[in-house]
Amino acid sequence: MVAVEITRGAGSAVRGADAIAGTINFITYDSGVTAVARAKASVGRFDVRRQHIKLVGPVSEQTSLSISASVAEEGATILGNHYYDQTVNGNAQYFLESGGVIRLVGRLSDGTRSSFPDDSGGPKFAVLRSTDERKLAQESGAITFDQPVSERWNFRLEASLFESDDDAKSPGVAPGRRNPFGIPKNSSVTRYRRHDLRAFASTRIHKNIEVVSGLERRNEKGTSESELFLTSGVTKGRFDLRRQTNAGFIESRWQPLPWLSIEGGGRITEPEAFTTQTDFSFGVIALHKPLGTKVRANWGEGFKLPSFFALANAIVGNPDLRPETSTSYEISVTQPIFSGKGETTITLFDNSFFNNIDYDTNKHQMVNRTQLSSHGGEFSFDWRGYKRLFLKGQISFADTRIHETGEKQRKRPTWRATSTISWQWQRNFSANLAFTYVDTVLDSSIPTGDLILDDYFKSDLALNWRPMPHINVGMKIDNFLGARYQEVLGFEAPGVSPFLMIEFLL
Known part of the structure; x- marks a missing residue:
C-alpha cells in the first residue's frame, strides 16, 4: 500500500454516490522499481496461522510488477468462530513513451467463515448452539490510464469490476x-456483480486555480435465492437486481492568497428507478504561517x-428501501507544538442523515429512518519526543440518535479514546504499546432484548527485532492485561492473545 487518503463527511463529488459519510481511498497500485522478495509466517493462540509471500520488482525499463499470496486461518478466538481465507493480489504498471502510465490491479479471495448468527446473543446467550456457515469468493480488478496532454491538462480513464459469490446456511435463532x-x-445463495467506468479531465486554468471534472457509469447485477425452513414447510424466495447509475461531477480549488485555499464541488447522480440527485460541497483551508496554525472548514x-x-x-x-441523503458540517484547527516536534488537532462535526437505512429491532427488518443525527468532536495529538520516542493519542465524542424516537443508535459508543507509545531502540529493536478505551454502548x-454493554479498557503490546538485515522477528500480545469485554452482545472478546511472526527479505 502506497498511501491512504481520508475524506470526512459528504465532501467529495469525485468519489461518488457512496460518499455519504466520508471516503477512504487506499492507493495500492505503485509496485516500485526495486526487486524485493518477502516471506512471512505467524502463529498465535486459538490456532491462528498466517503465511504471506510477496514478489516485487521491475520486468523491464518501462514495466514493474507486484504479486502476493496469503493464507490466513483462525480458530475459536470467540466460541463458535472459525475463519479461513486464501488471497492472491497483483498489480502492475507500464510507463508509456508519451508520458502516460497504465496501471492494473487485481485480487482473488476464497474462504469460509463460521460464527453464531447475528441477533442470536452469541456464545453467551444463544439457545441454539449451531453456527452460521458461509463460503465466500470474491474477485476484483481495475485498470487505469493516465495521460498528460500538456503542462495544464491531464486525462484519466478508470474501469473496475467487483464480483462476489456468497453461499450461507444458518440454524436460525430461537424465540x-x-x-x-x-x-x-x-439458507441463501447470493451472486453480485458491479462494473464501474470513469473518465476524468483535470486542468490548471490559472496558477492558482485547479479543476477536475468527469463522468461515471455504474452497472450492478445481483441475484439472491433463499430458503426458509418453517414448521409449515420450506418457503423459497428470489430477489433480482439490475441497476444502472450515471453521474457527472466537478471539483475546483482556488488559492487567492498564499495562506488561503477555497474548494468546491458538485455532482449530479441519475440512478435508475429513482429521481435525479444533485449534491454540492464547499470547503476553506486557512494557514497562519507564523504559528503554523491551520483551520479547515x-x-x-x-x-x-x-x-x-x-x-x-x-x-x-427490504426491497422497498429508499436512497439515503446527508448533510455534513465540520471544522478543525491544527496547531504544531514543541517547535514542530508535535501537533494537535481539534475537530467539531455535525452530521444529519435522512432516510438513513438501519436495522429495526422491533420489525426485525432494514428500514428507512426519517432522520439520524450525529454530532460531536475529536481531539488528537502526536509528539516525536526524546530521541526515538513517539507518542500519539485521540479522544472522540459522538452523540448519534434516531430523531423519530430520540433513542441512541445501537452499537455506537459516545466516548472513545486511543493512545500509542512507540519506542525505537537503536536500529534493530522497536516496541509499541497501544491503549484503547470504549464507552458503554447500547x-x-x-x-x-436491549442491554447496555459495559465500557472497557484494553491494551496491546508489539515488539520487533531485526537480528540480521534480511530477517525480522516480531511478537504481539493483544489484550495483554486480559480485559473482559463485549464489542457485540453475547460475543465475549478473547483474553490474552500472543502471536509470533518471522519475516525473510531477499
Missing part, C-alpha cells in the same frame, strides 16, 4: 424476549442508494 417467533432456519451533501444486501437479504432485507439480541 426470545425481544422476538417471540425468532428466526427460522435458512467543510460543508457537504451526500447521497447513497440502498445496498444489494439491504434489499435482498431473505431475513432482514446493543440488542433476540434472547436478551
Whole structure:
C-alpha cells in the first residue's frame, strides 16, 4: 500500500454516490522499481496461522510488477468462530513513451467463515448452539490510464469490476424476549456483480486555480435465492437486481492568497428507478504561517442508494428501501507544538442523515429512518519526543440518535479514546504499546432484548527485532492485561492473545 487518503463527511463529488459519510481511498497500485522478495509466517493462540509471500520488482525499463499470496486461518478466538481465507493480489504498471502510465490491479479471495448468527446473543446467550456457515469468493480488478496532454491538462480513464459469490446456511435463532417467533432456519445463495467506468479531465486554468471534472457509469447485477425452513414447510424466495447509475461531477480549488485555499464541488447522480440527485460541497483551508496554525472548514451533501444486501437479504432485507441523503458540517484547527516536534488537532462535526437505512429491532427488518443525527468532536495529538520516542493519542465524542424516537443508535459508543507509545531502540529493536478505551454502548439480541454493554479498557503490546538485515522477528500480545469485554452482545472478546511472526527479505 502506497498511501491512504481520508475524506470526512459528504465532501467529495469525485468519489461518488457512496460518499455519504466520508471516503477512504487506499492507493495500492505503485509496485516500485526495486526487486524485493518477502516471506512471512505467524502463529498465535486459538490456532491462528498466517503465511504471506510477496514478489516485487521491475520486468523491464518501462514495466514493474507486484504479486502476493496469503493464507490466513483462525480458530475459536470467540466460541463458535472459525475463519479461513486464501488471497492472491497483483498489480502492475507500464510507463508509456508519451508520458502516460497504465496501471492494473487485481485480487482473488476464497474462504469460509463460521460464527453464531447475528441477533442470536452469541456464545453467551444463544439457545441454539449451531453456527452460521458461509463460503465466500470474491474477485476484483481495475485498470487505469493516465495521460498528460500538456503542462495544464491531464486525462484519466478508470474501469473496475467487483464480483462476489456468497453461499450461507444458518440454524436460525430461537424465540426470545425481544422476538417471540425468532428466526427460522435458512439458507441463501447470493451472486453480485458491479462494473464501474470513469473518465476524468483535470486542468490548471490559472496558477492558482485547479479543476477536475468527469463522468461515471455504474452497472450492478445481483441475484439472491433463499430458503426458509418453517414448521409449515420450506418457503423459497428470489430477489433480482439490475441497476444502472450515471453521474457527472466537478471539483475546483482556488488559492487567492498564499495562506488561503477555497474548494468546491458538485455532482449530479441519475440512478435508475429513482429521481435525479444533485449534491454540492464547499470547503476553506486557512494557514497562519507564523504559528503554523491551520483551520479547515467543510460543508457537504451526500447521497447513497440502498445496498444489494439491504434489499435482498431473505431475513432482514427490504426491497422497498429508499436512497439515503446527508448533510455534513465540520471544522478543525491544527496547531504544531514543541517547535514542530508535535501537533494537535481539534475537530467539531455535525452530521444529519435522512432516510438513513438501519436495522429495526422491533420489525426485525432494514428500514428507512426519517432522520439520524450525529454530532460531536475529536481531539488528537502526536509528539516525536526524546530521541526515538513517539507518542500519539485521540479522544472522540459522538452523540448519534434516531430523531423519530430520540433513542441512541445501537452499537455506537459516545466516548472513545486511543493512545500509542512507540519506542525505537537503536536500529534493530522497536516496541509499541497501544491503549484503547470504549464507552458503554447500547446493543440488542433476540434472547436478551436491549442491554447496555459495559465500557472497557484494553491494551496491546508489539515488539520487533531485526537480528540480521534480511530477517525480522516480531511478537504481539493483544489484550495483554486480559480485559473482559463485549464489542457485540453475547460475543465475549478473547483474553490474552500472543502471536509470533518471522519475516525473510531477499
